[in-house]
Amino acid sequence: MRKGILKVLFDFRFYIALYISVVSHITLIIYSFNNSDSPYHKVLCGPPWIYAEEEEKELSFQMNFGKIGGETGNAETSEDPGEGEEGEDGDGNGFSKGKYKGSQWEELVKDLEGTSSLRKQFKNDYDLINENSGVADSYIKRNRDYEDIIVKDVFPTVKGIRDPFRVDIENAEDNLFVHKERNRIIEDFRKGDESSPPITMRISKEGEAEPKSPLTMTKDDRTRYLDKTLKQKKEKQLDEFISRFMGYDPDKGDLSYFVRDLYYENLQRLAYPFSGDPSYFAIDYFQENLNKEDFLRQMMAALSENLGTNTGTEILFTIENIYEIQSRALEQYFQAKEYLKLATPEQKQTLRYETLRRMSEKYKKLLLEKKLFHPKDVEEAYSKKRVDILDTLIAKTPNGYRKRDGYFEKGRVLWEVGNSRKDSKLQTEALKIWNRISNLPTNGDFLNEKAFESIQLLLRDLGNVSDADRLPLQTKDQIELILRTRLSESMNRKKEREDKLLWPKISQKQKKAEN
Template identity: 70%
Template sequence: MLKRIRNVFFENRFYIAFYISVVSHITFIIYSFNHSDSIYQKTLCGPAWIYALEDEKQLSFEMSFGKNLGESGSSDPNEESGEDKEESEGEGKDGFSKGKYKGSQWEDLVKNLEGTSELRKQFRNDYDQINENSGVAESYIKRQRDFEDIIIKDVLPTLKNIRDPFKVDLDSAEDNLYLHKERNRIIEEFRKGEESTQPITMKISNEGDLPPKSPLSMSKEDRTKYLDRTLKQKKEKQLDEFISRFMGYDPNKGDLNLFVRDLYYENLQRLAYPFSNDMSYFAIDYFQENLNKEDFLRQMMAALSAQLGTNTGTEILFTIENIYYIQGKALEQYFRVRDYLRNSTPEQKQTLRYETLRQVELKYKKLLQEKKILNVLDAEDAYVKKRIDILDTLIKNTPNFYRTKDGIFEKAKILWEYGQWKQDPKIQSDALKLFYQIPKIPNNGDFLNKDTFESIQLLLRDAGDPIESTVLSAQTKDQIEYTLRMRNDEAMTKKKLREDRLLWPKSK
């Protein structure tokens, strides 16, 4: 009997060895992929909802060994990698082959990576002209700043399509996300010095009906605990974890919409603090914060194609409108940087801040000319128009008037302030008409601007509810402007206290 079994094994030994080899390799590939710490990973055999839209889904993944650049490797989720380390992120490692990108759309990217690899060795990163009475913690003043990424990546990701209708941005969102991730992959490859293999693809067939997406149940207290715990992590890592863990829940029922709002406004939207009369410090920090919003913009714009017309999609649109507002302010910094560069001393030109700002100014110079944005006035015109387009998209698509009141209020606020800035009473009259529409809108969801609106409503009522802004006295206009300007004052104060406590503690 045993002899017969041995003979069977012997005669089929090649087939058995081949079978064991195939099973072992597949097991190794899936294990390596699911345990990769790359920010680009997806998870094989994930929850059913990720295959909900297609009968057959093709997943791509990259095998990656070792830690990502900028991640400490600590098991502590609260540790922010790289914030306290002043090290070069631009230096390429041996093993990177730049030849394969020659002649491709990434050739200039590789040149920029090489050009910034010695940046910190060539220029001083000093901390002079610091205002000792600024009230800003030293941990913030001397925090890690990604000078190389400010140059290489995109601190003005909205500029390329600023003159296009918002629908064009939506239609191209998935392509833009692909290019964004491919660019980041090449940067990671350059800095790690590893050759990336072509993505391995696997097809997963969907059989039978999938269960409906379940609503997320997460209280405000639990959301706050989660966001406090992850605040110190790199923003890309925060967003990647959030998308993989939570974006599969029902976009209309439950707390996903509120969680998206909290994630952006509490963790991903940060404050920049002035602490010197040298404007280059604040400009660098402002560009840093805009750089950090690029990943959110690309990922959420792509998600919006599936979420438009849902409560969660509405919250995403509010965050995107806010990003465009901040991008407009970043362009104001850009034009101030031009003046700074022209008037800098020879000593300032030896600093890392100056060189970073010089390269940023040069990078966008041609694109700004193409977009006919030559000064702050042009920038304001372009970004106000785009923000109104985004809010019109929101108002048109939000389901069952969900937060429509906030959408109309935000549009009215933009028009009022824009009309005040341009001294155009017609624009402000258009804002008044929108304010008068708000009480007629059904209540659904939060009305975050309720208190501010009621204050404006009282001012207009005292003035006789005029349709034309020219009827309003200068005092009433000033009061409306002040009310709008101060609407977020309390929220910003709370935000600063939280960031000071969790991110930038002062030394005792």
């Protein structure tokens, strides 16, 4: 019997040894865990007291960029982590939100946290759609950046709206730096780590630039390029354009035309109404204005280098257009505040209305600071800024390049504001500005030539009247109609192109096949 037991032990010696080893290690682990100050101690083969530990020290570097809008900030170093920093991570494993506490990015990080589960909390329904709107389903059900509308800046022009335009130019590179740093933080939060390299300032070295060669690119070639890139994200389009083309000569060649084409054909988009619920159109309008932010920051920085060139003139026209569109977006903002008050409980549970609600809260303080209480305040501030931009263009454009368009647009701003305020003095000033166009240099395109000639024809029939008080009401209405419809042909072409390349309509046969 003894031999039998020994034989069994010998035959199963491996399993017995394994069993004893497992039991021993489990016992040791449990003992170490129970005697540790923290379950997160790095314990390998014994309790923590057998290891000598040094107190951990953390060295952090924080840069405070000051207020967005060009105000200077301070760079500070600190050997102590910010309050609440330890153990605070973003949704990703490696994003430390605590280090932004107390900085200008604190609210940004809060907004990022607040929008991280936005689509899970609110419905993205498509109700009350007008089936006869003529708008393609591909547009109606396109992806909308609700989170970015809340987190980023839909109204990037508001912060400096009361400043002279020359201040905007002076602060352009600083504002671009802050803009890129903000985007880096957003990207890191959404990736869940902080692997992006820090943003560094580009130091200008005057006089060291080599002579630039002119860009040679025909209209057909530019159109093919823009058609090919139209579906890309606008930020990507602009980054690629700047890296590939902005190094060419800003006066000679086709760069100035290409800047114009890029903005008006690819980066300026149309928003289409397709529902009786105004929240749809408001969201789409804010989406398009959100996409203006990157262009504004990048091209304002480019303007600071190219002011007084043909390309700089084209940039100024695009920036003036952005301010015009921003003023309309702010009108949408004030309208949205009103119908938010009337929203039903069901509407309040949708992504659209929640996004509008958060937007309303986000800009309330800033608009009060800038004394933009009502749409009429927006009109006053933005028309003044647009005239300032156009005066800069008229003064700086080289050799009269597109100066006629500059004068026409300045007259248009004054006429439309005068019409809105019932101020004939502003309209008289507009008439005097338009009357100067015939004597200006003809260098460059005159895109408003057709509208200008139509207005001049009306005025000649009345004996070249230059006093708005002497104009019949019918003539004023005709001028208003000319200004309002001057872009009809180009907008129709734009709509046809976008419908074809961006928002193709699906036939009933295709719909049935998909179902």
